[in-house]
Amino acid sequence: MSAGKCEVCLEEKLKLVTCGRCGNRKYCGAGCQRKNWPTHKHACQPKKQPSWILKITIPDSRDPQIWRTLVCPDGATFQELHYAIQVAFGWAAAHSYDFVARDPTAEERSVADIRALMQHRMALDKGEHRDFGPRQNFIRIINPDDDKMTDSMHAYGRKHSQTPEKKADKVCVGEQFNKKEWKDAEWEYMYDFGNNWGHEIEIIGRGKVDDVFECTSGNGHAIAEDVGSMSGWEELKNAYRAAQPDNEQKKKMHWFENSASNFDPEGLKERESYVDLSIINALLRTSMDCTD
Numbered sequence: 246m247s248a249g250k251c252e253v254c255l256e257e258k259l260k261l262v263t264c265g266r267c268g269n270r271k272y273c274g275a276g277c278q279r280k281n282w283p284t285h286k287h288a289c290q291p292k293k294q295p296s297w298i299l300k301i302t303i304p305d306s307r308d309p310q311i312w313r314t315l316v317c318p319d320g321a322t323f324q325e326l327h328y329a330i331q332v333a334f335g336w337a338a339a340h341s342y343d344f345v346a347r348d349p350t351a352e353e354r355s356v357a358d359i360r361a362l363m364q365h366r367m368a369l370d371k372g373e374h375r376d377f378g379p380r381q382n383f384i385r386i387i388n389p390d391d392d393k394m395t396d397s398m399h400a401y402g403r404k405h406s407q408t409p410e411k412k413a414d415k416v417c418v419g420e421q422f423n424k425k426e427w428k429d430a431e432w433e434y435m436y437d438f439g440n441n442w443g444h445e446i447e448i449i450g451r452g453k454v455d456d457v458f459e460c461t462s463g464n465g466h467a468i469a470e471d472v473g474s475m476s477g478w479e480e481l482k483n484a485y486r487a488a489q490p491d492n493e494q495k496k497k498m499h500w501f502e503n504s505a506s507n508f509d510p511e512g513l514k515e516r517e518s519y520v521d522l523s524i525i526n527a528l529l530r531t532s533m534d535c536t537d
């Protein structure tokens with residue numbers, strides 16, 4: 246509240262009410278505010294909120310662990326966050342993805358669920374849809390182009406009849422991170438349902454009111470797409486570490502330097518921790534635009 250003139254009745258007041266949505270209009274009280282709303286609503290734009298500072302880690306990666314700190318605008322959609330993660334981690338956006346808000350109190354899936362998973366898969370083959378195991382997630386945010394990606398057929402274990410799904414281009418990051426119903430949720434980004442690259446998303450703070458993504462720190466070379474999950478990545482690193490690589494290892498290194506979707510002609514030798522923030526941020530600036 247502040248002193249000044251009501252924008253409707255023009256009365257001078259010591260205390261004025263401000264439009265809570267945009268913060269731009271001042272009224273003598275609720276009466277004038279209500280009267281003005283039918284006109285004001287066309288101009289009333291929600292106030293921008295501070296960006297989110299996210300530490301995103303591939304928890305299964307070791308020696309070095311691969312992580313990035315990303316500044317994410319509050320108004321960004323999950324699809325935009327997906328593209329920003331792709332750029333920051335050096336992925337090639339060649340596979341499908343989802344985001345889930347994990348329920349920390351959810352009952353873990355037991356080993357017996359592996360059998361349930363097999364049964365589930367067989368049920369799917371017959372066109373039936375069954376949940377396997379207890380619900381794990383509050384919400385699942387899906388790739389709107391899921392049907393174009395071949396690996397999306399492997400996402401059956403991530404669907405659940407009690408987990409609502411929303412399309413990533415329709416939901417804003419801030420709206421979901423602020424949800425009271427799952428404020429303690431652990432957010433996860435899963436990329437490639439074949440290789441299963443899980444990324445943990447930890448909210449570590451709030452930044453400025455900002456419309457751009459920025460990668461502020463990180464460690465670890467981009468993982469090669471289709472390398473064969475984490476064990477395949479470890480094998481590739483071992484090939485580069487070998488003093489005398491065998492033929493199999495030479496083939497792997499040649500593939501990584503020439504044919505992987507996110508190939509790196511410089512290879513991995515002494516570059517396992519490589520990350521270039523200036524390149525990432527240049528790409529984020531040119532390929533991402535979160536202003537409307």
Ligand SMILES: [Zn+2]
Pocket residue numbers: 251252253254255256272273274277
């Ligand atoms: Zn008034």
Ligand SMILES: [Zn+2]
Pocket residue numbers: 264265266267268269270285288289290
């Ligand atoms: Zn307003």
